[in-house]
Amino acid sequence: MRAKPIVVGLLLAIAVVAWFALDLGRFLTLEKLHEHQEWLVEQKNASPLLFGAVFFAVYVLITGASIPGATVLTLAAGSVFGLLWGIVLVSFASALGATIAFVVARYLLRDFVRRRFEKQSAAVDVGIKKDGIFYLLALRLVPIFPFFLINLAMGLTAIPVTTFYWVSQLGMLPGTIVYVNAGTQLSQVRTLADVASPMLLGSFALLGIFPLLAKFALDRIKARKVYRRWVKPRRFDRNLIVIGGGAAGLVAAYIGAVAKAKVTLVEGGLMGGDCLNFGCVPSKALIRAAKFVHRARHADTLGLRNARMEFDFGEVMARIRRVIATIAPHDSVERYTALGAEVLLGHARIVSPWSVEISNSGATRTLTTRAIVIAAGSSPVVPPIPGLSAAKCLTSDTLWDVSKLPERLVVLGGGPIGCELAQALARLGATVTVVEMADRILLREDPDAAAAVASALEQDGIRLLTAHKA
Numbered sequence: 001m002r003a004k005p006i007v008v009g010l011l012l013a014i015a016v017v018a019w020f021a022l023d024l025g026r027f028l029t030l031e032k033l034h035e036h037q038e039w040l041v042e043q044k045n046a047s048p049l050l051f052g053a054v055f056f057a058v059y060v061l062i063t064g065a066s067i068p069g070a071t072v073l074t075l076a077a078g079s080v081f082g083l084l085w086g087i088v089l090v091s092f093a094s095a096l097g098a099t100i101a102f103v104v105a106r107y108l109l110r111d112f113v114r115r116r117f118e119k120q121s122a123a124v125d126v127g128i129k130k131d132g133i134f135y136l137l138a139l140r141l142v143p144i145f146p147f148f149l150i151n152l153a154m155g156l157t158a159i160p161v162t163t164f165y166w167v168s169q170l171g172m173l174p175g176t177i178v179y180v181n182a183g184t185q186l187s188q189v190r191t192l193a194d195v196a197s198p199m200l201l202g203s204f205a206l207l208g209i210f211p212l213l214a215k216f217a218l219d220r221i222k223a224r225k226v227y228r229r230w231v232k233p234r235r236f237d238r239n240l241i242v243i244g245g246g247a248a249g250l251v252a253a254y255i256g257a258v259a260k261a262k263v264t265l266v267e268g269g270l271m272g273g274d275c276l277n278f279g280c281v282p283s284k285a286l287i288r289a290a291k292f293v294h295r296a297r298h299a300d301t302l303g304l305r306n307a308r309m310e311f312d313f314g315e316v317m318a319r320i321r322r323v324i325a326t327i328a329p330h331d332s333v334e335r336y337t338a339l340g341a342e343v344l345l346g347h348a349r350i351v352s353p354w355s356v357e358i359s360n361s362g363a364t365r366t367l368t369t370r371a372i373v374i375a376a377g378s379s380p381v382v383p384p385i386p387g388l389s390a391a392k393c394l395t396s397d398t399l400w401d402v403s404k405l406p407e408r409l410v411v412l413g414g415g416p417i418g419c420e421l422a423q424a425l426a427r428l429g430a431t432v433t434v435v436e437m438a439d440r441i442l443l444r445e446d447p448d449a450a451a452a453v454a455s456a457l458e459q460d461g462i463r464l465l466t467a468h469k470a
Contacts, residue, residue, distance in 0.1 A: 033076050040080045052081070056093050063097025064104070066148035070094065074176065078183020086180040087173075094176065095169035098151050102164050105155025113156050125158040132159045133167055140171020147172070230352040238262045238369040241356045243348045246273020247280075249375035250331055257341040264367060265341050266348040266358055272331035273377050278397045281327055283420060285320040290424035294460070313405035313428060320400065350374075383412060385470055396421065406430050412470050414441030419453060426460045433463040435470050 044051045055077070062069050074094075077086035114121045128135070136159065139150050154164055240256045242249045245267030256263040270277045289311070299307035329335060333343045346360030350372060357366045380395035382388060394402065396417050407430065411422045414436030426432040434441065434457070441457075441464065442450040454464055 029072060033072055033079070037079055040076065044080050052085075052089060055080075056089055059090065059093035060097040060100065063094055063147075064100035066101050066151065070097075070147075071179065074179040075183035078180035080183075083181055083184050086183060087176055090176050090180055091169055091173055094172055095165055098147060098168050098172075099161065099165045101148060101151040102155045103161060105152045109152075110156050121156075124156075128157045128159050132157065133163065136164065136167045137171045140168055141174060227353055230354070233354055233368045235368075236354065236370050237367045238264050238342075240264075240371050240373065241266065241348070241367060241369040242373045242375060243350075243356070244273065244373075244375035244377055245269075245271045245331070245343070246375060246377045247275040249273070249373065250336070252373045252375060253336060253341050254339065257336070257339040260340070263341040264358075264369070265336060265343045266356070267343070267345055268347045271333060271343075272328060274397075276324060276327060276331055278400065279417075281324055282320045282400050283396075283417075283424075285323045286316070286424045287420060289316045289319070290427040294427040311428075314403040316428070317400065317403055383470065409433070410435060410470075414438070414443075414464070414466065416442065419457065422462055423457055423460055426457075426462050431461075433465060435465045435468050437467070437469050439467045441466065 055073075059070070059073050059077075062073060074086075074090050077090045080086070081089060136150070136154060139145050140147075239261035240252070240263045242253045242256070242263065242265045245253075245265055249265060249267070250272070253263050253265040267273075275281065293309055293311060296307050296309035299305075333345070336343050344358055344360070346358050349357045349359070351357050351366065353372075354370070355366055355368050356372060357364060380397055382393065382395065394406075399421065405425070405428055409422075409425055409430045409432045411418045411432060411434045414434050418434060418436075419441060422432045422434050440447065440450050441454055445453075457464060
């Protein structure tokens, strides 16, 4: 399958090289058009349909192969076919040729680009899917952007072929009209600058901004429709309300407070959120202890003999709680109050785009705000397995309350959290089995990286059951 794109690419390369080597572009100059204008008109009058078909095919070929000369052909259309038929021929031929170049670029390069720049391509495709029509229309309306580059670039995106065709034809129509009309007055056109004057290009640039302005206006209209069921306050109690006192919420509140905005931070649980209390901090502290034990047990690989390691799991967990307590003041109510933010412990409910209801211990208050940041975090999901809740299963939140190492442990889920906790507990002496529904662990990571992690886990004695469901 890969051979076909290579062959097509070679044929196109040979055609382009031959074009420039034989200097075929000398026939598509304004001087040649002036020289042969009468002959072209005679040929058209002798056989209008045949000459029109040949002209159409040549125009499609030139634009499809991204060869310079389309501007001169557009002027020729006006001088030979007149304004109306010149516009019709050039409009359809240019759109068809551009679509051919678009399809060829997609066929030859898109898979290669997507493999090399997978994340960037995915982000571009999301933007194109949302606003691709407006972007393409704006580019087509401004002739200062080379159309062959637009064809190539759009071929690398996920924009549909039919959408590319009709938007291109619509966007190129104003320029087509201008150049075909100039062709009807060919005797007055001595250089291409006579057509593409700075004032004309400026007008096209303003025309290209129109789709973006139209999109902005449509977005505002949509927003008004969404918000019309609420009354926007004339004055606001706060500039910013942040819901959630975890890592993201603390950063948002910090930036707002440093900028001297009126900020209220609402937290319904523990300040610091998942990162401080259940995630980053405790897990890395546990991993450090487990790594130390693991190295001691394998000290012979370093030439060290009779290395002994004794530890108490309860003391390891107690140290983890001390580490959390050491860091907690940096995420505390007192610190953020000192920074100038108001910190409220309670639960928030958004009642309008500008209002948040905050409740705690039966008391409720409502604050108006210019902006709301939702950083409420997440919580572990306990699968609906019969008897699991009655067995008092552990989660990544409740594990840190344990003071005795489980002898045997089944970890449901082979994601990053499951893998790191499984390895740490296995290195501390637990018998661990990881159950994953997918055919491999760490499904979001590259296969080779996931395979390396799986090998390391198995070397630590962990049993991996992939493609299994509990």
